[in-house]
Amino acid sequence: MAGEILRGENLVKRFGGLVAVNEVSFEVKKGEIFGIIGPNGAGKTTLFNMISGVYKPDEGRIIYEGRDITNLKPHERARLGIARTHQVVKPFPGLTVLENIAVGALFGPRYGKISEDEALEIAREVASFVGLGDKIELPAAALNVQEKKRLELARALAAEPRLLLLDEVLAGLTPAEIDSMLGLLKKVRDEKGVTIMMVEHVMHAVMNIAERIMVLHFGRKIAEGPPEEIANNPDVIAVYLGDPSLALKFVKRRGGAS
């Protein structure tokens, strides 16, 4: 059994009277692709924000590579090898694609160990790895949505992270683009050995790629396990039945699987 890289223990986050994440515990193993799904407002992005340090949990602990990182600032976590992308893409619009990626390389776990020139060199390689090799001199603002998502991924990868948090990288992409992005993610895990946690709305995609899936509903964890198990879990189906369109997707998925 592979070792664990990240563990959340009884995480709670409240916003005023709303409990966005309620006593959620989980474990992510080194080198796996771990999916998190759930209806809108389930607390998925809040959970990510706690892992990357944007929010401090009200209760509970986060253990990364055996170390308690609950009280570290976001930039300190980034230097330990945690990288993320955002649901609403946040490239640096005025900087070029190359500069965007170089920032990732300079300030990640290699902070202080590489020069600006080396960072630009790494940025060039990563850009072609994600398929942006011919756009490196363009300002990020000039890219389309799909390219911006790739840029965010490249920026995260340039840091050489050990844990990569992907917040809805597939949302808004066409089916063809989703396939190519999934191929890229598999490549990232297989070639670079990066552990991936992904929050997704696109159910079918995450079912295909993730080894294990955790389901959140109103801030609570209601199920966890391999995709087949999740697809047949009565609690999960009940939750998604509350949302007819999602339920339909689920039924289709089950029909396809059996």
Added chain:
Amino acid sequence: MRMLKRPGFIASIVLILIYLVIGIAGQEGHLLSIIGNAMDTMMYIGWALALAVIMSYAGYVSFGHAVFVGIGAWMTAVTIESIMPSHPFTISMFIVALLLGAGVAALVAYAVGWVVLRLRGAYFAIATIGLDYVVLYLAIYTLSRAGISPPLLFRNLSLTVQSFYWMHFTVFVITLLVVYYIKASRFGFGLAAIREDEEAAEVMGVDTFKYKLMAFTLSALIAGMWGVPLAFRHAKFDPQDVFSLLNSVIMIVENTVGGLGTFLGPIVGAYIYYGLYWSLLTKIAQASFVVLGPLIVIIIALVPEGLVGWLREKFPRLRKALE
């Protein structure tokens, strides 16, 4: 190092050489008129680059940046009148004033930065204006307690125009090299990330608060240095004059006109400002704002990225050259 082969560095060296030649030629005496203009342009470039570190690179518009120039001038007064009260002018007097002016300005920025750099946008701008006024009225109060009604006129140091020139030149060289290094280094990358999206920068590993604090402190240090040759040249410390918001205005205009986020932008902006200022100079200097004001409004509406930024966008091939 690649950094030394880049256009920004080459431009800095060329500028330094040009002003060196003007300074040497000016020793002859018949070029004195040029010397005055050269000093002015060095100062305006220096002011622009000082503010650029926090405004143009990090994206925090400090509206009270004159406060640091004022502190530099104040510390010069302290050096001449209190620390070395009966000395004739020596290089060491200039150096003491420079260290004190830059040091106190940096210290104030560091202390105040802990508070004001937690604010964003307009709140930060307003806070810096507040700082400017606090120090201005503190200076007036201090002078009045000493029985002086401003301005404080310095004792006669028998300085020549040439010595003023070399003071400006010294600070000019330091400014260009330090600011270029800031822009081209990892620190500059981090500041650019903060300017573009502070939250994303933090998540990517940029220690945003420390970087902002360093940028604000360095920016103040450079502005503080510029208060020193200014005070020597005018042989007085006039709080209402050096702390004037109009000085902050000039720095902001230079950066806006030239273009944010570039090294050359503020320099180009400084020349444009100085050119306009002189060509518009009527009987009363303030009247030139009738032209400068609309210019800012038009630039913000039509070319918010400034002249250098606009050129970079229009001619992508120039991007590398217009660093």
Added chain:
Amino acid sequence: MVVTAAELARGFIEGLLYGSLLGAISVGLTLIWGVMKVVNLAHGHLIVLAAMFTANFYVLYKVALLNPMGAIITMGILGVVMGALLYYTSVHPIIGHVDVITLKHEMATLMATFGFGLTLFGLHYALAAWTSWYSTEPGISWSFGHPPYVMIGSTITIVKTKILVGIISFVIAFALFALVRLTNLGLMIQAVTQDSRALALVGIDPVRIKLLTTIISVAFAMSTGPLYLAWAGSVTPLKESIIAPLAFVIVVAGGLGSIMGSYVAGLILGLTYELVVATTQEVSIALVVTFLILLLILALKPTGLFGYLDDRLASALRRRRGVAE
């Protein structure tokens, strides 16, 4: 130096009157900043413009409409024109058709209004340099009533002009509050604060509301110019550097967008200022204290102190009106 009780009492009364003026000067700024996130750096210049025009034209023509009290209306009307000008030059190009205003828009309108203000500042000097009838230091003197002051007890004298200015200032501030919080137009303005898309959905053009907000803000600002002139007795373009920073301190302290909050913050600031002056006899230290208060509020509670006042007062007034009907 011993401070007498009479001096303190006089400081207290003048502080309240001065504070009332400062509050009125600031309410227009809090409206445009709170509703549209436009940090109007031309605000102080617009007030000074009104004061300068009043002084210059009154000296020239002695027109009754331009005596300091009549000028409140005249300059308010001029403010409608200036507000439209400000909107179409410095605000509309940046946020006219923007629904959600970001930090970048905020900084852009900040710079643009700054350029607008600088133009007004230069205008005085240009007019003075190029014409013979305009002065940057217009000489003017008014006094009201005979005698021009009121005696309280046997030692405290208060100038009648200052009392008048204090009262009119309150009327102006309250009028803006009533306009924004108790009318239908005010409701629409409030809606722009939330999200201008909502307005478009019910068929109201958000651009028109933004234009109106700017005009109202500037008109109320300019109507306080003559009041400042009456209080201070003289004006120069440089006075902007006193008015504007004070207005910013007050708006921040009062809580962004809160009109009565700004008014109360103005009262407190005026009171502090006059009491420090009365005890130390030093104007400079009073200003140091004033701006230290700003930094302190920004450090501890940047959302301001009295943001809740508008809501409470508006609902209290509405309830009373409901009972009367």
